Amino acid sequence: MTVPAMNDQDPDRTPGASGELMVIPSVGFARRAGKLWLDTKFVEGMRLNARLWGGPISAAMRPAEEGAIPFGAAFEPGSLPFRLIELPEQGPIETTHLRGAAVILAGGDMHDQLHLPALLNGEGRPAICYIVEHDQANRYRMIWTNGAPLVRRIKTLAWTWLTERRRLRAFARADGVQANGAPAFASYSRRQSNMLLFFDSRTREDMLARPEEMAARSARLRAGEPLRLVFTGRLERIKGAQDLPAVAQALMTLGVDFTLDVFGAGSLEEEIKEAIERLGLGGRVILHGIVDFETSLTPYLRARADMFVCCHPQSDPSCTYLETYGCGVPIIGYDNAAFEGLRRASGAGWSTPMNRPDMAAREIARLDREREEIIAHAERALAFAREHTFEKTFERRIAQLRKLAKGRRAEPVAPTP
Template identity: 30%
Template sequence: MTRPRPGSLLLYAPVALYQQDGTFWVEAQAVNGLRLWAEHFDEVVVMMPLAPGPAPAGWLSASEQATALARVRIEPLPMSYRPGVFLRRLPETRRRIAALITQAQYLSFAIGGLFGDWGAVAALTAHRMGRPFAVWTDRVESQVVRVVSTQVPWKTRLRARLTHRPMAWLERAVIRRATLGLFHGRETYDHYAPYSRNPHLVHNIHIGPDDHIPADRLAAKLAAVRSGAPLRLLYVGRAEAMKGPLDWLAVLAALRDRGVDFTADWLGEGEMLAEMRGRIVALGLQDRVQTPGFVADRARVMEAYCAAHLFLFCHLTPESPRCLIEALTAGTALLGYEGGYARDLIWSHSGGLLVPPRDIDALAERAAGLAADRERLADLLARAALDGAPFTDEAVFRHRSDLIKTHLAG
């Protein structure tokens, strides 16, 4: 009988993996996460879905990241999001997962989805094998599918209506069987905690201690705000329905109509980016709003965070996006739709303002009020930096690692 290797951790990460030139290509933040896991475990084995085609921008060659991935082994699983493909590949892939489970001391699986959700398969397999495991998730995937289904073409809408209830059942079935529930952000935690025997609120970010805005840079930023510089708005994330990009543009149009001097940037690709660009032209905002798409240069993204005054977000679904924490660490105040996650992040120092979901006029009023009251705006930015201060990638990965070692030790 195979014995688990002491100090070994088996993960499932639903981040697309690519293979070319004889090596795997891994998304940059996933590389950082694996490096941090490996600091707390003797060996890390990560299962990831292997996607066809060349790696997109932002993915790194594993062979060139040998130092960061020194104690990490990547196990590719088939990408199988179509029902027929998933069912054909399920028996063989489940056997592979079971073999990996027998070799690891600690087990932690990210879940989210239905067909092709190898994290859920791994969790149920571990349960049948009598192995304790942790489940991790950063959003309520079934609710995301349900809400977004109202804004997509009819074929996608029909598929979403057929799958979101079975998806919710699968989420709850896995969480009930997990020894440990790791739920990223208050919104996700509040939804799933009732189904978990041992729920914990955790975070997942990739901001190092040196990535926080320096004190002198924050002081210069506050001085520029007080001098009356144009309001700078930012969003970083995918241009998809769940992020509310059309609400975001409606807020900007309302600000323009109120005579507010501002610029705004949306950094990120997505299926709605072309529609956003068309709407920008239709609203006459092209001289104020930039949509450069995906920005691979991490330094450029962090500079955008530091330069912004308000991180304007219009999320329509329950999730815990890292971008809100990243904004706070840059001394950029949150301004967006109310939700448990955002509210929890600014609970200590009130580094942001929240309004009821879909209340575009209220968002515009808050932004216009801050643009007119520069002392209040500067104070809000200073509070945002205080709210962001405790968050570092080292701290959040240490927290999760300690929970896994404590609760899965048996």
């Protein structure tokens, strides 16, 4: 089934791209009362793709349950800037699903898309570019810490090892790879020379911290007001949320005057509430639940946060990092590979040893005494985010794809820090 794109005469769309860009995302779609239920971030990205590409675009997607698309919304099919190609719910992607594409942007983390270079190996085949987020080390780490029975984890690790062999072959035969975050870029650039490094973010240029907000934060810090710490994200072990009470307790022991605002929800919410009460953190650690990213969370961080406490044990390229920097808020975080890559590239933020909330608290206590350092890192964080906004990131990614569409292999591309 194909849903046609709207008749879009967007004046921002520049002509000249060759043929159709087909995206095969990891997210699926559902139907609701004649409308399509789609991930809102995906649709927003496709709208920008449509403006920048300069030609037709499509999305080949598998049907899914609405509950599997938690950040979704209902869209009229005719309002979408792309045609939707329905893939089978199960079974392989075939050449019939890919007709008309000049460039295919496929999911490198998805095992059911790794056969595409072998499938499309004839004369005149479309260019294939993969997008990848995780390196192999992080895949193993996520499996080993997921809490499944030991035998199941060992079997999954073996399957993942075999799948990685397929991934390496696919990347070597592809025309390009776009790596979200430093770990994936470092891992796969040995197999593919046409690599592009980017940092995922939903922050548009008009959402960046304003000069007056940066000045107000600096003034508060210099006035010696209590540190305003923040955490945003899922309250899950893979996000390190269980360590937040321990950080707060250690800060109280060290005599730091602070508040810690926590935004998000998850399976650890009750455990964290119990820890707040048991450790006497009431009034210090405040749980806010889930709030809207653009209208509530971003303005709050810009106006009412000094540092982000990030206890992520995984090396996944969380968009939280760059979105926080866009608010002019530097991060103190565990030294996972993804954050370390961003920290080195930006010169902003501080890392502490993994799974050591006491060490994170000690560094925060030091920074409480060295507040000019916080102010300097806030400026660096914002400067880096300004060069990697939602718009600029998509422009870089589309530029690589347009070179492929024109039959020219793009030069290896990585954004300048």
